[in-house]
Amino acid sequence: MxxxxxxxxxxxxxxxxxxLGFRFRVExxxxxxxxxxxxxxxxxxERALQERSYIQDLYLVExxxxxxxxxxxxxxxxxxxxxxxxxxxxxxxYVRTIVCELERIHSHLLWLGVIGRxxxxxxxxxxxxxxxxxxLDILEEISGNRVNYAVNTFGGVRIDLTSTQIESILGRLDYxxxxxxxxxxxxxxxxxxxxxxxxVGYLSRExxxxxxxxxxxxxxxxxxxxxxxxxxxxxxxxxxxxVITTTEGDALARTVVRVKEVIESVRMIRHALHNxxxxxxxxxxxxxxxxGEVISRVEAPRGELxxxxxxxxxxxxxxxxxxxxxxxxxxxxxxxxxxxxxxxIPVVVAAIDLCxxxxxx
Amino acid sequence: MxxxxxxxxxxxxxxxxxxxxxxxxxxxAFFTVKREELHDVVEALVKRFxxxxxxAISGVHTGEEIELLYHxxxxxxxxxxxxxxxxxxxxxxxxxxxxxxxxxxxxxxxxLLGVEFEGHPDLSPLVLPDGWEEGHPLLKDWSxxxxx
Numbered sequence: 451m452x453x454x455x456x457x458x459x460x461x462x463x464x465x466x467x468x469x470l471g472f473r474f475r476v477e478x479x480x481x482x483x484x485x486x487x488x489x490x491x492x493x494x495x496e497r498a499l500q501e502r503s504y505i506q507d508l509y510l511v512e513x514x515x516x517x518x519x520x521x522x523x524x525x526x527x528x529x530x531x532x533x534x535x536x537x538x539x540x541x542x543x544y545v546r547t548i549v550c551e552l553e554r555i556h557s558h559l560l561w562l563g564v565i566g567r568x569x570x571x572x573x574x575x576x577x578x579x580x581x582x583x584x585x586l587d588i589l590e591e592i593s594g595n596r597v598n599y600a601v602n603t604f605g606g607v608r609i610d611l612t613s614t615q616i617e618s619i620l621g622r623l624d625y626x627x628x629x630x631x632x633x634x635x636x637x638x639x640x641x642x643x644x645x646x647x648x649x650v651g652y653l654s655r656e657x658x659x660x661x662x663x664x665x666x667x668x669x670x671x672x673x674x675x676x677x678x679x680x681x682x683x684x685x686x687x688x689x690x691x692x693v694i695t696t697t698e699g700d701a702l703a704r705t706v707v708r709v710k711e712v713i714e715s716v717r718m719i720r721h722a723l724h725n726x727x728x729x730x731x732x733x734x735x736x737x738x739x740x741x742g743e744v745i746s747r748v749e750a751p752r753g754e755l756x757x758x759x760x761x762x763x764x765x766x767x768x769x770x771x772x773x774x775x776x777x778x779x780x781x782x783x784x785x786x787x788x789x790x791x792x793x794x795i796p797v798v799v800a801a802i803d804l805c806x807x808x809x810x811x
Numbered sequence: 812m813x814x815x816x817x818x819x820x821x822x823x824x825x826x827x828x829x830x831x832x833x834x835x836x837x838x839x840a841f842f843t844v845k846r847e848e849l850h851d852v853v854e855a856l857v858k859r860f861x862x863x864x865x866x867a868i869s870g871v872h873t874g875e876e877i878e879l880l881y882h883x884x885x886x887x888x889x890x891x892x893x894x895x896x897x898x899x900x901x902x903x904x905x906x907x908x909x910x911x912x913x914x915x916x917x918x919x920x921x922x923l924l925g926v927e928f929e930g931h932p933d934l935s936p937l938v939l940p941d942g943w944e945e946g947h948p949l950l951k952d953w954s955x956x957x958x959x
Contacts, residue, residue, distance in 0.1 A: 492939070662910065771880075778912070
């Protein structure tokens with residue numbers, strides 16, 4: 451009979467770059483129970499948003515996350531625009547969408563490197579982080595920044611795309627697509643990777659639904675759910691794309707879904723650039739936001755991101771509630787780790803693609 | 812299914828439980844229920860309509876009351892069930908027995924607004940530090956502790 455032990459890991463630890471505390475109750479090499487302690491990067495942002503003006507809040511929500519910063523401002527802007535009742539010019543919606551998808555590409559490639567490293571396949575990490583630079587270079591070229599692009603504003607976008615930029619982006623998209631196809635072949639055929647991820651961190655369709663899991667994690671468990679298609683925002687209604695799903699529900703399936711999403715994103719950006727509407731990229735809006743309440747939803751790289759904004763007619767919001775996708779997926783982690791090998795913990799944790807800064811706010 | 816159709820269907824099935832109901836725009840619906848009926852209504856959503864996805868719980872302190880908004884996602888509609896709790900007795904039955912995905916959302920509302928969820932398996936601090944005794948930061952009358 452193997453001895454039962456409790457292993458504390460974190461909040462500072464080698465597997466994740468962000469602080470998260472774990473306590474694993476184990477028997478021999480198997481995990482029996484997982485206890486998670488979050489809150490180490492809780493900055494009280496929801497409270498801080500109530501104490502600042504809407505325009506100051508726009509810059510604060512961009513800083514909730516260092517990877518998916520643009521998606522937070524997209525959700526916040528479209529919520530405020532709905533309260534204002536303004537119609538955003540189509541060109542602005544297209545630019546917003548293009549940046550959203552570029553962000554998805556760089557986020558997914560970053561993650562692919564992380565899971566590669568955690569699965570003991572560091573070459574993948576080297577390759578994907580090299581290619582992620584291509585996406586970051588595009589973002590830098592059009593916005594001036596690599597991560598916090600400050601593209602969105604109330605009533606549209608702060609940047610516009612020139613025809614030279616469009617040509618330059620199109621050229622680099624071909625490279626990204628080619629590489630994504632290569633990664634798809636690599637992760638499904640390279641034994642080093644497959645053996646570490648196949649059947650690891652399994653989540654069934656029923657459990658995933660009951661635990662209200664979102665994003666690529668639930669799509670890899672066979673649930674066809676994507677805000678971009680189900681509740682279209684920005685320019686997504688005009689763009690042809692497929693919602694990628696698969697039914698295996700393990701870490702390998704989550705990898706395949708994300709790599710295929712990179713390919714879809716490249717195609718969406720290409721379509722958007724070829725069909726970019728002419729006209730203004732922003733309209734001026736009033737400073738005073740009328741009273742009301744809205745729910746703004748978007749599909750962040752990690753899944754459904756939801757903002758609830760309540761205005762009482764003053765210059766500051768009465769309440770902004772943010773539920774980041776990691777918060778929704780965190781609850782499934784103890785479930786996926788039940789019965790797992792201790793050596794598989796990093797792979798299972800990484801496969802969800804956690805963003806602790808988003809979850810803690 | 813358009814938001815109006817969904818709301819109509821829910822009203823037909825749960826008529827007496829649903830208070831005020833409105834559809835502010837396509838893909839969105841709201842309705843209010845009494846706090847003692849919330850558990851039954853959500854149980855019906857899960858068991859009779861197979862609506863299982865709770866997206867979030869938003870808590871808002873509005874003077875004498877604390878409003879809780881339960882945001883659900885059903886295909887193309889995001890609908891919100893609204894309840895009101897008195898500020899000085901903010902307690903409600905937990906939903907974790909029927910919607911396990913509510914585990915962390917309820918804990919967060921407990922931390923930040925002091926709402927007690929009866930029957931929740933573990934209401935230990937989620938985002939606040941251990942041993943925090945400075946109150947609930949999202950209450951309007953809360954102010955940060957003096958530094959030093």
